[in-house]
Amino acid sequence: MMDETMAYLEKRQYQDSGFTYEVIIVNDGSTDNTSDVALGYVTKYGADKVRLLEFTHNRGKGGAVRDGEGCLSCRGERVLMVDADGATKISDVERLEEALSKLAKDHTVPALVVGSRAHLQEQAVAERSFFRNILMYGFHLLVYVLCVRGVGDTQCGFKLFTRSAAATLFTSMHINRWAFDVEVLYIAQQLGMPVDEVAVNWKEIEGSKLVPVWSWLQMGRDILFIRLRYTFGIWRIGSNKPKQQ
Template identity: 50%
Template sequence: MDQSTVVYGAVTIAVCGLASLYVALVIWSPPPIVTRPSETKYLSHASPKHAKPLPKLADPSTVDLTVVVPAYNETERLPIMLASTIDHLTSPALKNKHTFEVLIVDDGSSDGTSAAALKLAATYPKCDIRVVTLEQNLGKGGAVRHGMLFGGGERLLMVDADGASRFMDLELLWNAMDKLAPDNGAGVVVGSRAHLVKTEAVVKRSLVRNILMYGLHTILRIVGVGHIRDTQCGFKLFSRAAAQQIFPAQHLPTWIFDVELLLLAKELGIPVAEVPIEWHEVPGSKLNVVSASLQMLRDLLIVRANHLLGRWKAVPLKPKGA
């Protein structure tokens, strides 16, 4: 066998290998997230039977703040979280400071989360609490994305339904956003638990969860978001200008979606600030650590590969008047 034949064979194997990897990437990449007509409407205490249309992210804002709460089978933990949210936003110190709406996104729950959320909304009749029900379970990332795409806030906060984050720390994120993105520019402020790593709040977590945490940090440095010490805290504030660029480009519906959001912000040149917040672990997590770890590795590789190959792209906002 001459040298040219060997070279030709090696090139053929390499090309076939790369083609196989590309096909695998296409197959493993999640399909586009589909929004069904019923999911573009909401129920509320004021209209519990007749659904009303939600605003669109592309439209001008209608309130200062939208609080997006992804909820999957959260009838037990949602009442405490919602109480702390409303107590803070209606406190004397914040009276008339921010107009707001709370958008609870029921991610295809089977425990009556939507009905429970509407019942809770009735206990706060003066507050704009909206409930939208997804026809199928998408995953936390899909529920957050939906809430962001249909929120009316000039700023939009994602917050977990378990109440693990102290809601009053919103003001820390708000003040950081004022500095990061003045005049309603694009900006993202993430709540961070990094300062708690050696404290009781994290030390008391299970060994498996702490191993997962440290492993995740190592992988994140590899994929390009190592500059953010805590990517997974479910307490993040987006300016409307940032949300309009990031969330239409989001593909991952799974729990690691936060990393994709931060990668998109980096790609778009949107500034990101990280602010320490108080946090405590709340029982009742639905995360299976083993399966989530495997899914995490796969999804991070999928996100990075799709962005490197240009299959997934973020489109910057056009300047006004352009």
């Protein structure tokens, strides 16, 4: 994934001298050689283009983004959040950039664009087992009823934010794990932040750590927490001291 990403970014910079970028890799307590691989890219491209942030203990996707300041330490006008598995084609960021430009003329306007796999749902349903489809539809219904409407795919790990949107959203979130994306979009909609959804290329990557039954139960619980705790003021939008979850 990193080879493809760096090749794409270097090519864009070569073609447009005004284009600058940085890649921030958050190592969320992994026990493999992720850090060594990441440091290899830091050495090759320089610390101004590639940075490594590390956790000793795994905190989940939300925790890595929030507590590791993966998005909060970005220096660019736009912030792309992308999973490290390479399931989404990096060049699709241009589709998101085009959509974001229509929502916000500059980075001071809070707005975000969600990469979406909703257009692939028919194929995904055909390939999944009946049980996994039941879990999927149940999750979508729960998200729609309790938290987020108007977004067909909340979970795609390919989202583009203006810098001001990232600063607002990631200092307000509390959820650490799989439902973290739902909370981000819930906060955005509560604030009236412009949100768009753009279809992206996507491929299934083997080796996912998502355990269907337990993960869906945990996500369902977290979605309930999002709605109830914000509704009753236990969690407040704008807090820069998130509670651990």
